[in-house]
Amino acid sequence: MSVSDNPPLESPAGPLVRSVRDDFHGDLLEVSMGPHHPSTHGVFRMVVTLDGETIAKLKPVFGYLHRNHEKIGENTSYLGSMPYTDRLDYLCSMTNNWAYALAVERLSGQAVPERAEYLRIILAELTRLLNHTCLAGFLLQDSGASGTPLMYAFREREKILDLFEALSGSRMMCNYQRFGGCRADAPPGWLDAARALAGGFGRFLDEYEELITGNEILMARTQGVGRLPAALAVSAGVTGPMLRAAGVDYDVRKVDGYGLYPRFNFRVPLGAHGDTYDRYMIRILEMRESIKILQQALRDIPDGPIMDPKARLRGFRPKQGEVYSRIEGPKGEIGFYLISDGGPNPYRYRVRPPSFINLTLLEDLCLGHTVADAVVILGSIDIVLGEVDR
Amino acid sequence: MLGTGLLQGLAVTARNLVGSFHDPRRFVTTQYPEERTALPEAYRNFPFLVCDGADDPMGTLRCVACQICEKECPPQCIYIEKSRDKKPDANGKMQLYPAVFDIDISVCMSCQICVEVCPFDAIEMDQVFELSATDRFTGLMLDRGALAKPNSYFHRIHPTQAAEVDARLAVERAAAERKAQAAAAKAAPRPAPAAAEQPPAAPAA
Numbered sequence: 001m002s003v004s005d006n007p008p009l010e011s012p013a014g015p016l017v018r019s020v021r022d023d024f025h026g027d028l029l030e031v032s033m034g035p036h037h038p039s040t041h042g043v044f045r046m047v048v049t050l051d052g053e054t055i056a057k058l059k060p061v062f063g064y065l066h067r068n069h070e071k072i073g074e075n076t077s078y079l080g081s082m083p084y085t086d087r088l089d090y091l092c093s094m095t096n097n098w099a100y101a102l103a104v105e106r107l108s109g110q111a112v113p114e115r116a117e118y119l120r121i122i123l124a125e126l127t128r129l130l131n132h133t134c135l136a137g138f139l140l141q142d143s144g145a146s147g148t149p150l151m152y153a154f155r156e157r158e159k160i161l162d163l164f165e166a167l168s169g170s171r172m173m174c175n176y177q178r179f180g181g182c183r184a185d186a187p188p189g190w191l192d193a194a195r196a197l198a199g200g201f202g203r204f205l206d207e208y209e210e211l212i213t214g215n216e217i218l219m220a221r222t223q224g225v226g227r228l229p230a231a232l233a234v235s236a237g238v239t240g241p242m243l244r245a246a247g248v249d250y251d252v253r254k255v256d257g258y259g260l261y262p263r264f265n266f267r268v269p270l271g272a273h274g275d276t277y278d279r280y281m282i283r284i285l286e287m288r289e290s291i292k293i294l295q296q297a298l299r300d301i302p303d304g305p306i307m308d309p310k311a312r313l314r315g316f317r318p319k320q321g322e323v324y325s326r327i328e329g330p331k332g333e334i335g336f337y338l339i340s341d342g343g344p345n346p347y348r349y350r351v352r353p354p355s356f357i358n359l360t361l362l363e364d365l366c367l368g369h370t371v372a373d374a375v376v377i378l379g380s381i382d383i384v385l386g387e388v389d390r
Numbered sequence: 391m392l393g394t395g396l397l398q399g400l401a402v403t404a405r406n407l408v409g410s411f412h413d414p415r416r417f418v419t420t421q422y423p424e425e426r427t428a429l430p431e432a433y434r435n436f437p438f439l440v441c442d443g444a445d446d447p448m449g450t451l452r453c454v455a456c457q458i459c460e461k462e463c464p465p466q467c468i469y470i471e472k473s474r475d476k477k478p479d480a481n482g483k484m485q486l487y488p489a490v491f492d493i494d495i496s497v498c499m500s501c502q503i504c505v506e507v508c509p510f511d512a513i514e515m516d517q518v519f520e521l522s523a524t525d526r527f528t529g530l531m532l533d534r535g536a537l538a539k540p541n542s543y544f545h546r547i548h549p550t551q552a553a554e555v556d557a558r559l560a561v562e563r564a565a566a567e568r569k570a571q572a573a574a575a576k577a578a579p580r581p582a583p584a585a586a587e588q589p590p591a592a593p594a595a
Contacts, residue, residue, distance in 0.1 A: 080464040083501030148403055155418050162430075169434035169515065175501045183506070187432065187550075211402040214395030314462065314507050 028056055031371070035064050039142050039375040042385030046362075046374065053370045058363040065389035073349030078104050078179065078316050081349065086173040088334075088351060089387040092131050094123040094164070095329040097177035102258060103325035103336035104179045108318035111308050116181035117260045118301040122194060123164075123176070124327070125290040125297070129201060130160045131330035132241075132283040132290075135382045139280055140212060142379035143221045144372075149212055156204050159197055166190055180311025191298060198294040205287055213284070222276035226365040226377035229274060236364075237357050240332025241286060242381060245271035245278040252328035259327075263300075266293050279380040317344055324352075331355050331382050351390060355383040431548055434515035436495045437504055437537070442480055444540035451538060452512035454479065455488040459504035459513055467497035468504065480559070481566040491534035496526055511555045517547045 034045035043064035049057035069088065073081040085100045086093035098120050105112060112120075137153030161171040167190055168174040168183070176183050212218055228238070233246040243250055251268045253261045269285035271278030320342045326335030332354025339348040358381050365381075366374045410416045420427050443450035455472040471490035479485045504513050516539070523529020545552040 076464050077462065079503060080462065083464055083499055083503065086501075087499075152406075158418065166430040166432055169430075169432040169502065170500065173500065175503075183502075184432065187430075207402060211399045215399050216392055216395050219395075314458070 033371075033374075035061070040378065041138070041383055044378075044383070044385055044388070046378075048366075048371060048374065050371065055366050055369055055371065055374055058366050058374065060359060060362050062359075062385070062388050065385045067390065069390040070349050070351060074346055077344050078318070078346065079313065081346075082177070083173065083175040086175055087386055088353065088390060089329070089331060089355065089384045090172055091134055091384055092127045092330050093172060093174045094120075094127045094176060095327060095334060097174065098124055098259075099325065099327045099329065099334045100336050101177040101179055102327060103323055103338050104318065106325050107321060107323040107338055107340055108179065108316075110180045110311060112181055113305050113308055114260075114302055115185075115304045116306045116308075118297050119182050119186065119306065120177065121259055121261065121264070122294060122297045122301070123167075125294045126160050126163065126194070126197075128290045128330045129287055129294075130157050131382075132287045133157050133160075135283055135379075136208065136212075136280065139276075139376065139379040140218070143218060143376045145212070145215075145218070149208070152204075152208060152211065156201070163190065163194055163197065166193070178307065178311065178313070179316065181305070181307035185306050191301065194294070195298045198291055198298060201291050202288065205284060205291075209284060213281070218280075219277060221373075221376055222280060222380070224273070224275050225369060225373050226276045226279075226380065227274050228361065228365060232361070232364060233274070236361050238332070238361060240329070240354050240358065240382075241282045242279060242332065242358050244268060245282040246274035247271055252326055252333050256326065258325075264293050264296050266290075276376055276380040315344070317342060322348075326352065329354055331384070331387075332358055351387075353387040353390060355381070356388045356390075359383050359388055429517055431550060433517050434502055435500055435519050436498055436516050436521070436532075437493060437513050438516040438539045439491065439534060439537045440512055440514055440541055440544050441538045442541055444542060447538035447540065448534070449477070450480075451487055451534070452480070452510050453488050453491065454485040454510055454512070455491075456509070458507050458509065462503055462507045464501060464503060465497050465499055467494045468492070469494075481563050482570070483566070488534055491537060493532050493537060494530065495521065495532055496530040511559065514544055514548065514551075514555075 029050045031048045031050055032045060033048055034040040035043040037045075040046065043062075045061040045064070047059040047061060048055055049059075067087070069084060072084060076084075082097060082100060085096040088096050104110070133153045133156050137150035140149035141147075164174055164176075165171045167186055168176040228242065228246045230246045230248050233243050234248060238246075239250070239252075247270050249268060249270055252258070253266075254268060266289045269282055269289065271282050318340045320340055322337070322339040324335055324337045326333050333352065334354050335352035337348070337350040337352065338346045341347040362374075362378065362381065365377045369377065406416065440452050441447040441450045442452065455470055457470050457472070460466075460468040460470045469490065469492040470488050473487045473489040476484040477487050500515070502515055505515055521530070541552070541556075544555075
């Protein structure tokens with residue numbers, strides 16, 4: 001696909017604002033949704049200008065959850081930033097940890113033992129399952145299926161969180177990866193529990209799909225809603241399932257082949273329409289691929305140490321240099337850009353948050369649709385405000 | 391046919407509803423204050439200070455007030471003041487002890503970095519989570535008296551980790567004893583006549 005000739009950004013609804021005062025249309029109405037609206041997935045505010053029920057303009061307002069993450073990262077040690085990365089995208093602390101650990105490992109040339117690499121892949125794929133289950137539940141909640149699908153999704157999520165808790169001591173704020181490996185080895189029986197979960201998860205997906213995928217109301221609410229053209233997605237820097245739902249074959253696991261991913265056999269599902277329904281389906285399909293990766297990893301995981309013996313916990317000072325390192329998080333490409341001046345703190349610490357960059361297209365997706373659709377579209381983008389605002 | 395998907399979904403809901411009455415795998419909730427699930431061994435909440443003797447917690451704290459955890463704590467919730475005098479530790483070596491050791495658990499984010507960086511295995515993660523207080527400034531500020539808990543408690547909540555720590559400390563203690571004996575043996579032959587009547591005092595093991 002050629003993307004070099006950036007096409008002009010056109011909204012599906014045509015010109016942004018129509019002439020307002022005519023016989024049939026009244027004034028445009030500005031509605032502020034959020035920052036405490038339950039459908040905005042946190043403290044996110046949408047200033048929506050409405051023409052009747054149709055969205056004529058949408059201004060996203062965020063920053064309510066800004067916690068100075070990057071500045072704090074420049075003022076604490078490299079290790080001290082690790083627990084803060086849990087709090088970026090608080091559903092996916094394991095992948096955040098991995099992205100940060102990978103950046104620091106590349107900066108300092110730190111090797112990682114094979115068992116730790118396998119554990120990281122297992123945890124990253126469990127996180128993907130967890131995130132996509134949550135998304136499937138929340139998306140349905142946003143489209144009006146209140147309760148049931150979300151509760152089914154949370155029932156499964158809880159099993160993954162139990163695994164995380166048994167491994168790292170915390171359900172969500174795992175703080176598990178370290179530079180050069182993982183903090184603690186899997187307790188006895190953990191890998192078997194993970195195998196049981198990976199074996200049973202496909203059954204849950206079947207049940208979930210039976211519950212909702214063929215649902216006519218869901219189809220009516222999501223098909224053709226919030227269409228994202230592939231060229232627009234690429235030029236806006238959208239990554240992750242949202243980009244793949246638009247039909248662009250781009251997965252950092254395949255493109256970069258970080259960790260041990262080249263050893264694994266999995267496919268990258270692609271959407272055909274780029275609408276909200278595709279974005280829902282792509283997550284279901286990705287979960288099925290994640291199960292395959294999990295089963296391969298849990299089959300092949302070797303014994304051995306989980307920390308590189310040369311890794312240092314305290315007094316860690318990487319040599320001067322800079323690095324940008326990225327992984328495929330459940331929401332898209334999560335990257336860390338670090339500059340080291342040889343001191344104990346990074347000189348510059350920058351996060352590339354996937355949900356923030358995916359969110360920038362919200363207006364283009366929502367124009368011409370109704371307010372109720374905007375809620376569904378926002379749900380399908382999959383944002384976590386901890387990561388958007390940092 | 392339009393509506394098939396809806397009915398199919400309703401059938402799933404019905405199966406789950408009926409199943410929730412007789413299939414134990416579907417009982418996924420716990421009635422919390424009455425029922426409690428067992429915490430996994432790795433579960434961590436807030437730090438506590440390990441002391442070796444249950445009857446004298448302040449005298450047997452393993453902490454030597456080196457302030458590494460205070461320095462490494464990402465949200466800076468630990469406050470330590472060193473003592474002016476020294477006390478013998480478990481190996482008989484004279485060590486400082488924390489005159490003040492406060493942890494503000496309203497700031498603590500349970501990251502466990504203090505535990506990882508502690509060279510003396512003096513601070514470990516607790517599993518008590520019912521810590522609500524009516525006053526956020528004093529009720530959630532734990533001093534060393536509230537933080538000190540005996541090693542037997544550590545064994546109860548984190549048995550594997552506590553066994554590892556004890557093994558490591560036993561090795562250190564044995565090394566300290568060997569060193570003391572070697573020092574005694576080395577010191578002994580030089581003043582040969584005096585050594586017989588006045589053996590060098592071996593540090594209290």
